[in-house]
Amino acid sequence: MENSFDPHRIEQTLYDEWENASYFAPSGNGPAYCIVIPPPNVTGSLHMGHAFQHTLMDALIRYHRMKGDRTLWQMGTDHAGISTQMLVERQLNAEGRTRAEVGRDAFVERVWQWKEASGSNISRQLRRMGSSLDWSRERFTMDDGYAEAVLEVFVRLFEDGLIYRGQRLVNWDPQLKTAISDLEVESSEEQGKLWHFRYPLLGGATTKDGKDYLVVATTRPETMLGDSAVAVHPDDERYRSLVGKRVRLPLVGREIPIIADDYVDPEFGTGCVKITPAHDFNDNEVGARHDLALINVMAEDATINGNAPAAYQGLDRFEARRRVVADLEAQGLVELIEDHKLMVPRGDRSGAVIEPLLTDQWFVKIQPLADPAIAAVENGDVEFVPKQYENLYFSWMRNIQDWCISRQQWWGHRIPAYYDEAGQVYVGRSETEVRQQHGLGSGIVLRQDSDVLETWFSSALWSFATLGWPDETADLEVYHPTDVLVTGHDIIFFWVARMIMMTLKFTGEVPFRKVYIHGLVRDAEGQKMSKTKGNGLDPLDLIDGVSADELVAKRTSNLTQPQMAPRIEKQTRKEFPDGIPSYGTDALRFTFCALATSGRDVRFDLNRIEGYRNFCNKLWNAARFVLMNCRTEDGAAVDPDGAAEYSLADRWIRSRLHHLLADSHRALDTYRFDLYANAVYDFAWHEYCDWYLELTKPLLWSESTTPAALRGTRRTLLTVLEALLRAAHPIMPFITEAIWREVAPLLGNDRPTIMLEGYPESGDFDADAEADAAVDWLKGVVLGIRNIRGEADIRPRQTVDVLFQGGSERDRQLATATEDLFKRLATVDAIDWLEPGAAAPANALALVGDLKVMVPLAGLIDLDAERTRLEKEIGRKHQEVGRLQGKLGNAGFVDKAPAEVVDRERQKLADAEAALHTLREQVAALGNA
């Protein structure tokens, strides 16, 4: 083995071996365990969120596979309708062509080509993460079988009356020229204006203060071209008498009524609202209540259409706004223009301002689907981890609106609806089926609906469609419901909720029993990683390393706002002046696990991954040490047979391993990846390496060690390391496999891979309270000496002598039993015992219980330095005594606290008082020296 760990030497070849040997496929007859991957965009690339998520999933998958479960991690990708279409369209535009020129069929063909060409990108990246996905079952949301499932679902929902088509006001993206769902609209506060316009009253009516016009306020002047009414609050005294009267709509000339509606807030603005039912969701409802006309004045590209006066037709909506304001101003009808902050809705893909627009769309009637889905979470069939996300789920589900599923796009599942020339609509699995069912002869021309389904409609079927539905497959029987869905809180509504609804409807089962919600990955400053901000990290750059120049180039290329480039470059060079070193996959995975505290967003900090890269190296070197001592030059185990005798240290480390395994199981079973990672780290570094390996050295290197004792220690070194590797494998698969293949044969295990070994159980190793106590004692004594040495600046190689005094019989026994260990760990030469009461030479003192551990000053230790050290200790003890006295002096405590707690505190006080007394004596003795 090399003397430092090099991830690149092992990762790729090990993964290829695993995959070629089909280790990722389910095997055995254990209970089924299944996770479906949240399908990444087929043409996308791996980002930090994926890497995080897949690390957690793979840890669970590998854990369960090792536990013997019949484990399936279902792979698949998503066709990602809008974003993929946008991408290909941009490619076309770069070639100077447009989607319209190319035509639908050719365009879709081109998207398929792009999918084939780039789809392997994400797969390759997932492999680099070590993800043990079953590639042999890979699915795609538009493969033939999946398309059949989508079709089936649509038709059945239609037949059940849960899908309908209607003309409604929808969120319209004028740039993409498609409807989008409520969820795809992101509103943010922007600075705008509030325009106050005068609408002249008709029939000689006047307001209370004698004006012959009403003043309405609006943030969207251009929509006034489609106004159908002016509304006031029914109780508003100012306007009550005007209700039922009419105003003349300026610029248009239309007479429109003044109506009364509760919707109006009399406190806001003038208390008069223009009502535009075709261009505002609220106005639309008001319009419906008052039977107002819907006057649509906008085309699909948000230009003004033929329903508006000729002067505005063809103008873009923002240009129309300027013209409307200018024209009203010219007529003296603008009362006031004030600055106003408002929430502006934008499409999450295009960033374009969303226009409420009247169009024909397909909708899912959602309430009948939502009710059982709410119940499934209420009754615990589906549980969220952490639990509080259930509230988020409930609050959305209980106010859910019908779901607009049609998109005016080309890439996606085409809606299986057909129209005859009269516009009559028929829904069926195919045109042939439609003709048969409705007796439509070949003479009747049918035209298929040109819209496609929104992507989330098809991903909602993910858990069961990937397992073969609508066929009744064995996979569905075995793996469905799946065990856990691992995902971010940002897609609970988009995906999780819809999956629960659809899966219950079509399989009668929940899609998964648990939903583990992880946080979002942010940068070291807590900012969301984004292309625009140029603060994103590529997981592969963390694995392989990247130069500063390359990183800058990546972050500044293809920016939507190229003017940001200099700032991004400056920031990047400041944060990563030397680029990013290569850390390897295991270190990256370990970092993600360690950061995965319950549901919180995580800040990704290079210091963390560096620490875990170091941990990998530590493990690697611990293995080298073990192999050096347990393997002969020709690769065989040293002295493998014969009786073994186990030392205190051997028993102790096995006991610690017992506790590690208990903790690991508990952590993994409760999705506490951070606790799992910490437990592994702490055991490997601070118990196995820091103490156990050091404790074996005197024994391994001593001439006088018996063969049986040597065997015991070698066997323990190997056994514990081997179990540790298995315990850590789910989190760091590559390094554990590489080391395991060296170690396992020495224990007589010639099986090929750690992946399929059992996950170690705490019951495999005995807890040993006696060994734990003994090593704790030893650590106390050693740390006492080290503290003296450190504070007195005694060189590490300079040996010291030690005197023991006082203490119990047990202290004497332990001191004898651990003498060699103690001498080595604390660099001690001679040990002597002083009789109780005997005078000690001037010394530096450490207390372990009531045992005095003394290092004679003997010119090594400065008297003043020792006095300072003792005073510090006395200060601490004094404080402790005071605290305990206060507590025990409180009658309430002594009376009401449990007796065992009181006893414990009394014991602590006695110990502290005794220690304080001894320390004070010691200071006095130093004074006399």
Add this chain to the structure above:
RNA sequence: GGGUGUUUAGCUCAGUUGGGAGAGCGACGGCCUUACAAGCCGUAGGUCGCAGGUUCGACCCCUGCAACACCCACCA
């Protein structure tokens, strides 16, 4: 406007049913001690956001407040 989460060492975060707080990184001092300088040894850092309350006892439970973050919502 409604809701959720967060606030613990210089930084990033743990803290399991209430019994006077831990880790990693960083800082400081000392070491190339034959697994590992990506390492070893030692040290110093905290009124647990603020104010009340419950309790013998509160980082933990309750109330209020503040700051930050996020989600939802129709105020033109």
